[in-house]
Each structure stands twice: as structure tokens, then as C-alpha cells.
Amino acid sequence: MSLLDGIEIPQITEEYGTHHPINKTNHFLLTILERLGFSIIEGPEIESEEYNFDKLNIKETHPARQMHDTFYVQNKQCVLRTHTSPVQIRGMLNNHPPFSFASPGKVYRKDDDSTHLPMFHQIEGIHVNQNVTFSNLKYIIYTILYEIFGKDIKIRFRPSYFPFTEPSAEVDIQNKSGEWLEILGCGIVNPVVLDNCNIDSSKYKGFAFGLGVERIAMLKYEISDIRDFYKSNLDFLKQF
């Protein structure tokens, strides 16, 4: 519509909101995993010790079960899940192999400093079938990390220890200044865990991996303080 001398009314600049950067990163990662064939499954954030620890081969005396690492609720009857692995346990108990699940969600640990938060986000993946190998796991991890960081990224696997996987590995990527950064944990599902979930470990094998969403987001957005994600500062949120 023209006004004086043909001056046009300026277009209204549409103002849009933003996704939270952690959910945006979550979306990005889950899109990759879905493309690879993982289905998203969810589970409760308040868990029994049986699902959060016992079935995952984390013994009653494991340090992670001590009060200083785990939030207990309802007079120690339950825990705030310390990882999304109990979702995988539920997935294994309710499904017959072969299956591939990705379990995203909030997890809780009794930490609070510039590098740790009492609440953070994980995505774990699991695939169970006959003839699953550590080589297959490496292929999946390479594919995921190439999608996240590009094909030029250097990746290395290191032996590690998780009660629920055997062999277990930690995976590092090399940053621009040549430093190796730990990026995820993974391994072949411990046969004890399969048996705990009524899956015949003599017939089936599986691999599993877990990613810290905040860690990936910090690297991708180049954010140095994890606490920035949860201050709900509009100046921060508007950037994503």
C-alpha cells in the first residue's frame, strides 16, 4: 500500500523465538541416529535401583551407588536415574531382538561445578542382534562422529571400563589445537546384562554407546561454561 509520494509501509519484521540449544543439539543427534536405524524410546526419570544399577551389572557396592553420586528419593526406594541406560533395560525387557534403540533424556548426578551439573542430558544407543561385533560398533561410532564433526575429524578408541559393556571403550576426537577430547563411551553389551534382560547371550550380542548432549553442544557452539545452558538468559537463548 502506497502512502505519500509512493512511500510503502515497511514490512513487519517477524520475530521468532528459539529452540533451547540443548534440545536443538538433541534433535540433531537423534536425527542422525534415526537415519542410522535407531528408534527413539523413553523411560521414567525416577527409577528403581534394579533398573538403574542391578540389571546393568552395577553391583550394590559400586561407588556410583553411594549417596554422594546418586540422588535418592522416597526414602531411598528410588533414584533419579543417573544415566539413560535403564531405558535400554526396559527396551530389552519389552522387545525381542533384533532391535536398535536410542534413549534420550535428562539424567541426574550429585555434582555441581563449572564442568558438571546435577541435571544433564544423555543419548544412549543400543543394537542387539546375532553376530554383532566390536567392528560394527566402530563403524557406527565413526559414522556418528563424522556426521557431527565432519569427515576430517580424527578419532581414537581407548580401552575403558563400564560394568555394562565388555569390551568397553572411550572415544576421543582431536580438536584444532591437537588436543584429544573424550567424546563418548561405548562397548559390547556385557552378556550378564543381556541375560538380566532375558536375552540369550549365547545367541545374541549387542553394542551400546552413550553421548553427553551438553558436551557435544559446548564443542559445536564453542560454549565454555556448561552452566550457561540453564540460566535461561534471553541474551543467550536468542542466539540459537
Place this chain on the structure above:
Amino acid sequence: MKISYKHLSSFIPDTSMDNISDALFQLGHEHDIKKDVFDIEFTPNRGDCLSVHGLARDLKNHFTINNNIDIYSEDITDLELNFNNKSIENCPFISFLEIETDGSVNSYSNYIKNFFEDTSSNSINLFTDISNYVSYELGQPSHCYDLEKMSKDISFEKLQDDESFLSLHNEVINLKKGEFVFKSDGNIINFAGIMGAKATSCENNTKKVLVEFAYFPPENILGKTIKYNINSDAAYKFERGVDPKLQDIALKRFINVLGEHTNIISLKQKKYIFKKIFDKKISNDIHKINQILGTNINSKDITSILENLGFIVDDHIRIPSYRNDIHHLNDIAEEVARVIGYNQIDEEPIDLNVKTSNINKYFNQDIKSYLIGNNFNEVINNPFTNYKEEFSIIVDNPLDSNNKYLRVNLMNSLILNLKYNFKRQHDSIKFFEISNLYDSNTSTRNLGMIVAGRLGNNYLSFSKTVDEKYFEKLISPLKDIGPFYTKQFSYADIGIKGKGKVFYFEAQILKTAQALLFSKDFVPDKYFNKYKKISEFPSSYRDLSIATSNKLAFDTLMALFESYESELLKNKFLFDFYQDKNNKIIKIGYRFVFQSVNKTLNDKEIDGELKRFIDGALAIEGLSIPGI
């Protein structure tokens, strides 16, 4: 754990520190190097590596290892001891050594001096120092009692009641019923595997000692140092697993090292084996090991790898007593993979059957798109709150006792988010959060929305604030939602300065929840832009009013506005557009917001920044800036 290269070299001669470091990384022993000391973070399953000898043993596939340990080889007289083991399951193997010296102490050998220096340990007294050194070298903790301070009537028992004792570190430890202790003459002389008592400890003038070399199952020790706030190297080792066959060797090594530093007058020994040790074994299946790894390593190579690690391989794989972490073939496969190197195992493609996508439902993407399209910003809050509701779940061990409840709604979190941002000079706030909520009866997935302040920054909405009409229009298209409620607050109600209203909406939502009216899909696509550090300093704004009646001047001004950038410019927008038909003039209002990440800007700096724009505008023929 700190392990000195000098000490490791006595088992791995002629090998550089760099070569050892590379091998350690490959084997999964992450470490830092400080001077010539490896500071290694062993994984909790590798108790067998918590000594110089144990670590060297793990490197045998990489280097030639000198496995000889100088131990005392003479016969030792039997010790007469009245030892009553009341719980043999919890202390199945134990050896006692009675040793008397003339009290002399020779200057410490270099390897002992290096131990103190390289591991930042303190010298205490001769017997304790040798005990600590042997633990460092072989991985077997031991405890020295001053025999002048106790009798030889000793028991190992489970406490029947709570009981206290004064520890070596001069701290009273109140042990709970059920803990395992050594007692003599009815008094606690040692919290088994964790910390000895002050009353029977050795001193510089001690000449006659009883040294105890025991094995305790890890599960008896785990968690005790945290429970009683005790720092104990012995407990650290026992809880990760000590070799149940090591006690006698450690005892003889102790004598040998002690003999180099004092004159031994007499030696007596008593060895107790209360339980037979059954060697663990696993069926040998090379094919399965390769199946787990996806490799094709031949039987000879696998056998060689395992034998170098101390396994005996025939039709079974017999597990050495020090490897309490090996239970099944997957563990064996890990041993093989560690030695050949995880990075040497090729990737092999695998096709997982792709299932139907449910990613948008997981994120409630329809709802999110609607809200983001309406300028709402998503927040995530942690669930801990100080608000107690009827069915709130209480956290038994909160980080902060003021926030010991799990939130049962999103409102209080979103109000806090709103207040935080008002304090930071934001005057138009629209937030939403989608989160699972839990109370003692049920769990729900909730959507919370909070909105206050200006409707927006464009010239149609700048002068309007959020009201009932806007809010009703906003929430009316929401579909497939459960029970919901709305609330209105004045700014004063929630402690915000000024006048205005805050509108809140919260609903239980299903995965299928959606909004009937939205025109654009805001599924994330361009994911990662580089984050710019946000400022902790206040922002300042300048409003500029410009008048014109000339199309060319107007278009040139708008182009100038679009292109105006500055490092200090945080935001700019056209907040007013007015046509004065009587005077045939268009009036335009621009707002420029300035902020620095380094300091609070002063008027001069802000005006200096804006001058570029003003000068550019004044150079345009046919427009005026009132007041300038």
C-alpha cells in the same frame, strides 16, 4: 596412582618413558606425566595394576619384562600366635610376621628415597615406610603393630555393636555394628583393610613388630572410606581387588627390604589359609573371541597375548589369581583387543533396519513450532525446588537442603526465569518449557508458558503490552492437551518493579499435542552457529525520530538502517511508523540498543557509535531529525 619411571625401569629395562607412555595409553591406562612419574588413572576394575610390579606385568606384550623380585628365601621359624578368625569368608588368607630388630636404622636406599620423592609420600618410621614401599611395589597392603603395646591374642571379627577407636591419624572413628575389625585384648587394633589404631602403632623407637598381610574381599571394603571419611591407600587397593595369593610373597619381600635397612635379630611367621582358592577358568573358544571383536586373529597370536598376561591357555583359559575382573569370554576379548590396540580393529559396516520416525513426537515439535513462531523461547530448568506441594517427592540427599523437593509444576521455574530477565533489562519476555513432572502418585508431561511486557519490537506491537485478549488468542489453537490452568499476576505479585501483568498457562500434554494455527514449521535445521559471549554489563538505548515526505529519502534511509552495524550494537528495530496525513509527513522511530562485553558504555561512547548512522541520515536530502 603415581608410579615412578625409575621403579618401572627396574622391571622394564632399556625402555624409554615415551614408549611406555604409548603402551599405557593403548592398554587403557590413561595418565599424565610429571617429571619422570606416571600419574595413572586406573579403571576401577584393574586392582591388579595398582603397583609397580602389577603395571609392569600388564606391559609384557609390549616389552621384555624382568619379573624377578628379591625375596627372603631362608626358612622362617613358626610364630606362636593365638589368632581367632571369627569370619573366615571375610578374611580367608592371612599371614603374620613377627620381627625384632636391634633398633638401628641405616640410611635409606635410593629406591626408597625415590619412592618418597616420586610419589609425594611422607616418611613415618622404618616399619611403616617399608610396609608402604612393599605395597607400592607389589600391591599388597600390610599393617605393622608394635608388639610391645599388645598381646599375641588377636581376633578378626564382626562388630556386634557400634564401637569407637582412635585411628593412626589421631581421629576418633565411630564404627557401626557389622564392620570387620581386628581386636586384641578386647580393643580394636585395626579397622580391617582400612586403618590401624593409634594405640598399637609403630614409632621411631619400635624394635619388635607384628606385621599382618591379609586378603579381604573387595565388597567388604567398598564404600567404607567414604562412609567414615577416611583416606586409606590400603582400602583403595583392597576395594579394587588384591591378589589372594600375594600375602606370602609380600611378607618375604618385606623381610628382604627391611634387612637392607636394619639388623634383624629374629623372624617368625604364621600363615593361615582358611579357604581353598579355586582357579577360575573359561572354555577356550578363539572363534568366539574373534566373533566378539569382528577380527580374524589366529589362535597362536591370541594364545601368546594371553600367556604374556599370565593366563594359562589350553582347552581352557585359566585366569591368574590377580585378575579378579575376568569372568567370561568378553573379558578375554577385551584383553586381546587392548593388546593389539582398539585402533587396529577395522570398522565393518552394519545395516540397522530403519524404523518409522517418531522424532517430532518426542520433541512435541508441532507445539514447539507454534510457540517459536509466536516469538516464544524455549527454556530448560532443573527440577529441584524449595516449593513443597501436597504430593511433592522429597530428595533424600539434596545438593542444597533448601531445594529438596521435585517440582510438580513448571510455574515457579518460569517465574524465576522471567524475573531474572527483567532484571537484565528485557521488557518483552515469552518463555515456554516442556518437561516431565513427577509427584508421589503420578507422572505427567507438561507445557508451561509465561509471557509479560511488550508484545514485540516491531512498530505495530511495540506500544502494546500482553493482555487477556492476546493470551486467549495464543492458547485457543492448542489441541490434544490435558487439564490446564491459567494464571495472571501483577508485576508486584512476583516482585518485579513497575506496572504490568504476567500471564501463565500450564497444561498436561500428549505426544500428539499440536496447535491448529501455525504457518511455519520450526523444526531445527541450521543447527550450530558460533556462540557469541554474552555481556554481564548493562545495555543502553537511543531512540531516533526521523521525518520525511520523500520516497527516495525514505528508501535510502531504510537501506542505511538495514546496513548499519557496530560491534557494540546489540539490537536495532523500527519501533514507530506514523503517517501524518494533514502535514503529509512520514515519521519513523528507530531504536538502537548498545552493549559491550567488556564494560559499561558511557554516553560519549554510545553517541560516538550512533554518530555514523546520524551523519549518514543527515546526508540524505529530504529528511530531518528533530532536535538535531
